[in-house]
Amino acid sequence: MAIKKKKELDTEEKSPENRILSFPDEVLERVLIFVKCHKDRSAVSLVCRDWYNAERWSRTHVFIGNCYSVSPEMVARRFPNIRSVTLKGKPRFYDFNLVPPNWGADLHPWLVVFASAYPFLEEFRLKRMTVTDESLDFLARSFPEFKALSLVSCDGFSTDGLASIATYCRNLTELDIQESGIDDLGGSWLSCFPDSFTSLEALNFANLHSEVNFDALERLVARCKSLKVLKVNKHVTLEQIRRLLVRSPQLTELGTGSFSQDQKLRSDADLESAFSNCKNFNTLSGLWEVSSVYLPALYPVCANLTFLNLSYTALQSTELAKLLQNCPLLRRLWVLDTVEDKGLEAVASSCHLLEELRVFPADPFDQEVIMEGGGSGVTESGFVAVSEGCPNLHYVLYFCRQMTNAAVATVVRNCPNFTHFRLCIMNMCQPDYLTNEPMDEAFGSVVKTCSKLQRLAVSGLLTDRAFEYIGTYAKNLETLSVAFAGSSDRGMQCVLEGCPKLRKLEIRDCPFGNAALLSGLERYESMRSLWMSACNLTMNGCQLLARKMPRLNVEVIKEDESDDMHAEKVYVYRSVAGPRRDAPPFVLTL
Amino acid sequence: MEGEATYVSDLDNLKATELRLGLPGTDAPEKPTPASPRGSKRALLAADEECQSKSKSLGADSSGQEAAPVAKAQVVGWPPIRSYRKNSFQARKAEEEAAGLFVKVSMDGAPYLRKIDLKVYEGYKELRKALENLFKCFSLGELSGMEGCNGSEYAITYEDKDGDWMLVGDVPWEMFISSCKRLRIMSGSEARGMRSSP
Numbered sequence: 001m002a003i004k005k006k007k008e009l010d011t012e013e014k015s016p017e018n019r020i021l022s023f024p025d026e027v028l029e030r031v032l033i034f035v036k037c038h039k040d041r042s043a044v045s046l047v048c049r050d051w052y053n054a055e056r057w058s059r060t061h062v063f064i065g066n067c068y069s070v071s072p073e074m075v076a077r078r079f080p081n082i083r084s085v086t087l088k089g090k091p092r093f094y095d096f097n098l099v100p101p102n103w104g105a106d107l108h109p110w111l112v113v114f115a116s117a118y119p120f121l122e123e124f125r126l127k128r129m130t131v132t133d134e135s136l137d138f139l140a141r142s143f144p145e146f147k148a149l150s151l152v153s154c155d156g157f158s159t160d161g162l163a164s165i166a167t168y169c170r171n172l173t174e175l176d177i178q179e180s181g182i183d184d185l186g187g188s189w190l191s192c193f194p195d196s197f198t199s200l201e202a203l204n205f206a207n208l209h210s211e212v213n214f215d216a217l218e219r220l221v222a223r224c225k226s227l228k229v230l231k232v233n234k235h236v237t238l239e240q241i242r243r244l245l246v247r248s249p250q251l252t253e254l255g256t257g258s259f260s261q262d263q264k265l266r267s268d269a270d271l272e273s274a275f276s277n278c279k280n281f282n283t284l285s286g287l288w289e290v291s292s293v294y295l296p297a298l299y300p301v302c303a304n305l306t307f308l309n310l311s312y313t314a315l316q317s318t319e320l321a322k323l324l325q326n327c328p329l330l331r332r333l334w335v336l337d338t339v340e341d342k343g344l345e346a347v348a349s350s351c352h353l354l355e356e357l358r359v360f361p362a363d364p365f366d367q368e369v370i371m372e373g374g375g376s377g378v379t380e381s382g383f384v385a386v387s388e389g390c391p392n393l394h395y396v397l398y399f400c401r402q403m404t405n406a407a408v409a410t411v412v413r414n415c416p417n418f419t420h421f422r423l424c425i426m427n428m429c430q431p432d433y434l435t436n437e438p439m440d441e442a443f444g445s446v447v448k449t450c451s452k453l454q455r456l457a458v459s460g461l462l463t464d465r466a467f468e469y470i471g472t473y474a475k476n477l478e479t480l481s482v483a484f485a486g487s488s489d490r491g492m493q494c495v496l497e498g499c500p501k502l503r504k505l506e507i508r509d510c511p512f513g514n515a516a517l518l519s520g521l522e523r524y525e526s527m528r529s530l531w532m533s534a535c536n537l538t539m540n541g542c543q544l545l546a547r548k549m550p551r552l553n554v555e556v557i558k559e560d561e562s563d564d565m566h567a568e569k570v571y572v573y574r575s576v577a578g579p580r581r582d583a584p585p586f587v588l589t590l
Numbered sequence: 591m592e593g594e595a596t597y598v599s600d601l602d603n604l605k606a607t608e609l610r611l612g613l614p615g616t617d618a619p620e621k622p623t624p625a626s627p628r629g630s631k632r633a634l635l636a637a638d639e640e641c642q643s644k645s646k647s648l649g650a651d652s653s654g655q656e657a658a659p660v661a662k663a664q665v666v667g668w669p670p671i672r673s674y675r676k677n678s679f680q681a682r683k684a685e686e687e688a689a690g691l692f693v694k695v696s697m698d699g700a701p702y703l704r705k706i707d708l709k710v711y712e713g714y715k716e717l718r719k720a721l722e723n724l725f726k727c728f729s730l731g732e733l734s735g736m737e738g739c740n741g742s743e744y745a746i747t748y749e750d751k752d753g754d755w756m757l758v759g760d761v762p763w764e765m766f767i768s769s770c771k772r773l774r775i776m777s778g779s780e781a782r783g784m785r786s787s788p
Contacts, residue, residue, distance in 0.1 A: 093667065095670075095672045095673065096666070096667030096668070096670045096671070096672070096673075097666055097667050097673065098666065098667045153672070153674075179672060179674045179675075180674075181673065181674070207674060311675075312678055360671070360675065361669065361671070362679065363679065363705075364669045364671055364676075364679070365664070365676075399669060424669055424670065426669045428665070428668065481670075483668065483670070484668075508667070
């Protein structure tokens with residue numbers, strides 16, 4: 001139902017220089033359909049007014065990285081034919097409880113506008129938004145063609161909201177609520193999918209705690225012949241997984257339920273044959289509470305696996321080693337640090353095509369169990385081992401309790417193509433444990449060697465030196481996360497002056513003050529956002545910034561009355577929508 | 591730095607970051623304080639002190655090891671793990687602790703604790719060997735066996751479900767692993783006291 005706009009060909013302007021102007025819009029729009037990436041589309045829209053118009057009529061997917069940077073009315077005015085919306089809300093540090101609840105990012109105002117502007121909307125992909133049951137119900141009833149709902153790290157809704165989606169969305173293909181904080185009122189929502197409903201292609205309810213009716217789930221899986229992605233929750237047992245697999249051998253992504261002792265399982269061979277029937281698996285996750293005796297049942301599907309998510313599975317190194325021997329094509333691996341350095345050595349010897357590794361801590365808050373010189377958890381030697389065996393590694397998230405500058409230098413020498421380097425030394429301000437020096441040289445070697453680096457998270461004891469390195473070398477850096485680091489304003493200044501592509505900067509507990517904040521005056525309009533908490537900012541400094549840069553929203557979160565001068569939590573972002581109209585009392589817009 | 595006076599005066603009221611040497615796990619492991627800027631202020635102060643003391647030791651001739659473990663204050667949002675993942679761990683940890691399989695092992699005089707899974711050992715002999723391996727780097731002397739060897743200074747003890755400290759080796763292995771909550775390798779006179787009691 002695209003509404004075509006007919007441009008009158010201006011017959012007087014047919015000279016060669018103007019030939020591009022008489023190019024019919026319909027043709028240009030047809031060409032632009034192939035331009036999918038929103039950054040490319042932004043570039044297209046800046047060429048000239050005709051291209052701006054052709055682009056806006058042909059755009060079907062809009063990506064809004066900060067829901068407060070623009071209003072839904074503005075979006076609807078500019079883009080008449082949107083089918084798919086991606087919206088991101090709260091600052092990322094919300095995930096770590098640094099942003100108070102009820103901060104905002106409510107989906108509802110967007111739904112109200114889009115219900116009339118885009119009645120044929122098909123997709124919502126939301127991250128860190130607040131979504132209520134009323135909103136989900138409104139969504140389900142307002143968009144008859146609705147197909148895909150993805151809620152990552154969202155909150156505010158309960159299983160009742162899911163019931164509305166299941167009941168009213170006749171054409172649903174995707175329902176994914178991963179890692180959302182949901183009020184779990186029971187599993188009956190799944191039974192709301194009508195018997196006539198067969199279009200489901202992806203279903204992810206791994207984070208729900210309550211049991212769904214297994215019969216309803218089995219019948220749903222059986223009648224949805226296009227189902228490719230199925231991620232169930234902990235309550236689904238091994239025998240139940242076996243039955244689901246028998247119904248849907250066409251699955252490409254599976255998130256298992258509990259993988260432990262199940263009396264109902266007739267035999268291990270049955271389980272293994274159910275897995276062997278699935279020839280198209282590329283992703284495996286779940287594996288809650290694994291009894292290692294059942295792991296061999298997975299071996300048939302490991303051959304084609306490209307993504308293995310074991311981050312909720314407390315595997316030991318030998319179990320992991322045996323499993324990985326069957327996964328030669330693995331590109332992405334997420335594990336818990338229970339596998340230890342030995343486990344990572346197994347990764348290095350089995351998975352030479354590995355591109356992404358994430359190692360999560362099994363016991364991050366166990367502060368008394370300090371590991372030095374080996375023990376549980378992973379150390380610098382596991383990191384080096386992986387880099388030696390996996391030269392294609394370009395994405396790493398690594399939680400550890402000890403690290404050395406030399407080890408990091410070795411890692412990036414082995415793997416110079418890092419685009420995402422996120423190292424978290426869990427003990428705050430910890431130096432190189434062998435030399436007792438700051439970790440400045442480690443991150444220096446990262447930015448000097450990895451010219452394609454887009455995302456960096458630093459940790460350990462760091463002085464301004466580290467930030468000098470970042471500002472000097474990290475010319476492609478887009479996202480930087482800093483905590484408990486730096487010695488003075490100069491650190492932050494180096495980054496703001498030196499990193500031209502910086503879009504997101506999030507800082508907590510660093511000695512950066514007003515001078516540092518104000519040194520970035522020229523930068524913030526080309527960035528998505530800046531977050532600074534527990535630094536040395538004052539209300540005066542923030543007010544000065546707000547006065548000088550009227551197109552930025554400078555927000556201070558004030559949770560107690562005691563210190564009027566200190567700006568405890570500051571969130572700065574560019575916006576064409578002006579100050580928020582829905583700010584709660586603790587958010588002050590300056 | 592503005593607001594410094596406020597930092598210092600707030601310290602008296604700040605129970606949440608009170609340094610404690612109590613048993614681990616006796617408090618709720620980590621309560622995300624919903625609206626507590628003081629938390630981060632104190633964290634900054636604590637972190638600053640730590641960072642300053644660390645930078646002071648740079649360049650000085652230091653052994654590079656800490657003399658004693660610091661019971662670190664819980665800081666809001668650190669390490670940066672999403673709530674969802676955190677909740678999974680805590681649920682699993684609670685399950686594990688209830689099952690009595692993963693236990694902490696402390697050794698008098700050692701700078702840090704270790705953690706072991708009792709399930710992997712078949713009996714007391716294996717356990718003793720494993721403990722020797724774990725702590726041998728401290729060269730604090732040999733572990734006493736359950737046989738009460740002469741000349742050794744240590745006794746392996748455990749805390750059972752009732753909170754009593756018992757000498758390891760007196761009950762059948764299965765009973766031991768189901769009731770053991772944590773292990774402590776005691777030294778000196780305390781050890782002798784344990785060994786000689788009936």
